[in-house]
Amino acid sequence: MKSRLHVPRAPARPGERSDFSYLKLSPAGAVPRPDVNAPLSELQPLATELVRVLDDDHRAVGPWDPHLAPADLELGLRHMVLTRVFDDRMHRAQRQGKITFYVKSTGEEAVSVAQGMALRPGDMLFPSYRNQGLQIVRGRKLVDLMCQLLSNTRDMCKGRQLPVMYHWREGNLFSISGNLATQFPQAVGWAMAAAIKNEDRVAASWIGDGSTAEADFHYALLFAQVYRAPVLLNVVNNQWAISTFQSFAGGEAGSFAARGPGYGIPGIRVDGNDFLAVYAVTQWAAERARKGYGPTLIELVTYRAAPHSTSDDPSRYRPKDEYERWPLGDPIERLKSHLIALGEWTEEREAMLMKQCEDEVSAAWREANTHGSLTGGPQLDPQTMFEDVLKEMTPNLARQRMQLAKELKKS
């Protein structure tokens, strides 16, 4: 016997039959819900099981049922539908040449919406670039998001960031970097500071399955454990990092949640398309953090139904029907069916909600465009590019600004 290099393979490529036999599922309601102060040894199974609440009959079952009021469920549904409608409209805007770039979160809306709702407004969020649902939950105006996408005169980033790299200081939403995984140790540091100051606020951050390969992911877990930082570290395992299947980030060796116990942190694997399960697990981890029991690593098992970004064409690397065959379904459909099963929702109300969201998005889009875009309307002054490099402008930058002003005058 000689060693032979093992190169992971995606379960199916274009033209092949979709295959999700690798995905380990647990029945809804089957996974126990330990106390938040339970020892790590008792929490260990959570890292490989799959916490699910909604069963095949759309009922909420088992110990993880968060028992949310119908009004909260409706609100969650509304946030998810609005996120999807917003995504679809902005994706189209990119195709129409109105914005340069966009990233949809289709199929994984429950991650941001349920997690955002389970946390408190004072908790600090360190999102990745596919967490627009967090902005919507926190009440960020759509027009503000759109102005960022348009890099226009009302852009919170003053035209300096690629579309979707939002931030919102008042809403406790940290700036999205564009570099991967860097926000993970930053969230841990924020949480360490909260603990140093003896506050009861917690931090949460999100990262993709692919980005867990970065050193920053491992720094974050290590520092979070060493200092028992009040932080929720969320891995959104949507199976695909552009064309690279999650097995290239170590997914074949077990779950991403299972990285947690190796560092001494509980890991919980949760059905990321089950709004109730995501809410419950987040609430559990937040309570744990707030009470001083430290960090939790949450793996949200979901599927990236959309392309990675508007620059991506997934038909070149995965079967076209993969999402249709995804065993955990669609998060919006599942919550909607649950509400209908409860007798709290109807197809008519769903249609009305959809219409409301579409109108809201259209109105916001019209308003955002009045503030300009890269191709027309009011424009940002290019000379503002020299601001905010440092708090005070250096003489060197002031000189370059004057040089640019001359160039602009001539042209």
Place this chain on the structure above:
Amino acid sequence: MSQMNMIQALNSALDVMMARDPHVIVMGEDVGYFGGVFRVTDGLQRKYGEHRVLDTPIAEGGIVGTAIGMAVNGLRPVAEIQFADYIYPAYDQIVSELARLRYRTGGDFYAPVTIRTPCGGGIRGGQTHSQSPETLFAHVCGLKVVMPSNPYDAKGLLISAIEDDDPVVFFEPKRLYNGPFDGDPNKPAVPWSSHPKGEVPEGHYRVPIGSAQVVRPGSQLTIVTYGTMVHVCTAAAAAMNVDAEIIDIRTIAPLDAETIRTSVKKTGRCVVAHEATRFAGFGAEIVATIQEECFWHLEAPIQRVTGWDTPYPHAFEWEYFPGQARVRAAIEAVMEET
């Protein structure tokens, strides 16, 4: 005033700032219980507690990443990277995150982090304990980069760095920790008590970031330098009996070009000296600035004195180090040209 070496001066700066501002915290490898491998944080944990002087894992990227998060949550972390040679795992957090947070958020978020790190050779540290990577940070928009050459400046600049709302990378030439060093390793060590800049106020004072200092006025040529090389150049010029104006730039970025310009216009001759490697080193930026702004005042081509373009070799430390002989040769060259 009291006599302090550079280690004591830096320790005093941290002590003064921690006493004044409860948001200042110190973090890094071995900085807490032990007080740092160079003793710069000695006694601080005993005085301010383990929540404000944090021992950290050996993970520079994690140290800077968490420091950024702490700063966003209202603290003013002073992170130590034990040797500048170990800073590279943190480079992405420094360059892509720390330096650009204010810019990318239009000023809504910023992270007032100070990163202290010992640099430079002369202690038989070989290629992994001797580097001077200041240029790698000077090239990054959004950072301030500082390197003091004496205890007085070290304390005043570190206080300014901690109070600054922008991130500062603070390089400490470790060969100067215990005394001024003129480049001759065979001479007996000289303590800071023999040097006027070893007189350091005990309380709070600032040396402004972005301000160079003429450490010796002169008329025949200008020597622009910083860090350890300030002392090497001073000794070399004194031994040659030339009337050199010596400028310690103190801050690499933002550079005080005005002080350099004024001097070179007066003397017409210039030597630029640093310990770091030559190719694309910070000297190149200084030379280019002088060329652009003082060309018609120059009497001779500007000379550069630097480390060689090799890694820092353990056995040939003193053949690598830009000592007085190399400075002398450069001074002779600029003085000869007519």
